[in-house]
Amino acid sequence: MSVNCLRISVTDRCNQRCVYCRPRGDGDFLARAQILRAEEILRLVRLFAECGIDRVRLTGGEPLVRRDVIPLVAGLAGADGIREVALTTNGVLLEAMAADLKAAGLSRVNVSLDSLHARSYGRITGRENLSQVLRGVRRALAVGLQPVKINAVILRRLNASQILDLAALSLDLPVIVRFIEYCPTSCRTEPAEGYMPYAEIRGIVENTFGRLTETVVVPGNGPAAYFQIDRGARDPWPGSGDLWPVARDPRHGSRGTGYGIIGFIAGRSMVFCSSCNRLRLTSDGLIKPCLYSARPYDVKALLREGASDDRIRALLRAIIAQKAGLSRLNASREDFCMRKVGG
Incomplete structure (x- = not known):
């Protein structure tokens, strides 16, 4: 199975407290400076597209609480090589934002x-x-x-x-x-x-x-x-x-x-590891080849230390190549919070 889908958690914040995702006492939200900026996400998606990614899904937390989510959708929808931008939401803000999201280029929800x-x-x-x-x-x-x-x-x-x-x-x-x-x-x-x-x-x-x-x-x-x-x-x-x-x-x-x-x-x-076609990018800039990956890759550090496109692209290709050998048998147990990795 070729890897062509990227799930991007654009925030760890949410306006609900679902018992399976964000129960009371689950810790503080990340500081704004820890979250990937829109321009960083767009740069990564451009490089991912050069490595074969053509579908993007925005998740959270709740993605619609992010203030710049509509221009972010527009930027992703206009990125070379990206055929589809989708979004997963709890629907609380959807009535007010659906038309603008569609106009920005969102495909489906x-x-x-x-x-x-x-x-x-x-x-x-x-x-x-x-x-x-x-x-x-x-x-x-x-x-x-x-x-x-x-x-x-x-x-x-x-x-x-x-x-x-x-x-x-x-x-x-x-x-x-x-x-x-x-x-x-x-x-x-x-x-x-x-x-x-x-x-x-x-x-x-x-x-x-x-x-x-x-x-x-x-x-x-x-x-x-x-x-x-x-x-x-x-x-x-x-x-x-x-x-x-x-x-x-x-x-x-x-x-x-x-x-x-x-x-x-x-x-x-x-177990559907052999047919999994996706990678995950957390809101604080970690790439997880699998939801259960024991070892995420800190791409935010590369972005903020001024790494070149070539260096980041090489890492992305290595991660995609590594994914082929992953399975639940060699991944971690459920040691994560859904709101932090994008569910």
Whole structure:
């Protein structure tokens, strides 16, 4: 698998406190001087593009809290060799920013949405802004940031009961819903007992919606496996989310207009190292060939000591070449915080 995707964490700051990412007591935010500046990110992406990277995804923390994120998107979208700029967001600020992001050159968005029930959403995120996030999803659809993918991390004691509601959302709105296995980390997150494996989540969906048919979703080319819900089984689940009428606003899609496509990212129960096509750049300038890499590479130090393009490019090529030999077997355990490495 060729390495052509770069995930860039543009900030470690976030306006939510999700239990699987940023629990209380997870430490201070980085000082602004420690964060890569926009011009540093753009320089690195230009050099990465010369090494074969053609897709960029912005993450956080929450990328939309970064003040210069829209001009940064514009710079990335205009970079030679970059075919796509995408973004993963919690959706809180998306309604207000979607149009400007699209105009700047953003291709599409993934929105973290772990529940359609206000109470459990609040327990997971520490905030009460579910309706705001749903408005952001609809706004993203309206301005053409498509496909919109909904990312739902499933936690046994918090939102496992809403798996069917989330699956049904793929039928109500033209979005792709992806169920993500919870990854416990060293950052005082939800206990490992909250983990639900892919097979169990899929079984819950199939018990109501019938057998899922494997399908292909091209944009992203990542680790998710995608499936089509049988179109003849569109109405077995009415949906019981607190804000279901909001989600099913007829101006933005109703039962029968959604794709009916769901995905699964089985980061713990399955190993997809051989098909991984991405590198990670943390907000403080570390390159991680793998989420579980024990040894990141400090490229910020090179940038700020005045290293030449040739020197940095040589490092990037060496990192890309090294990635081919990586696997979970020779990487570290979950010794990181998601908000610091870009999830």
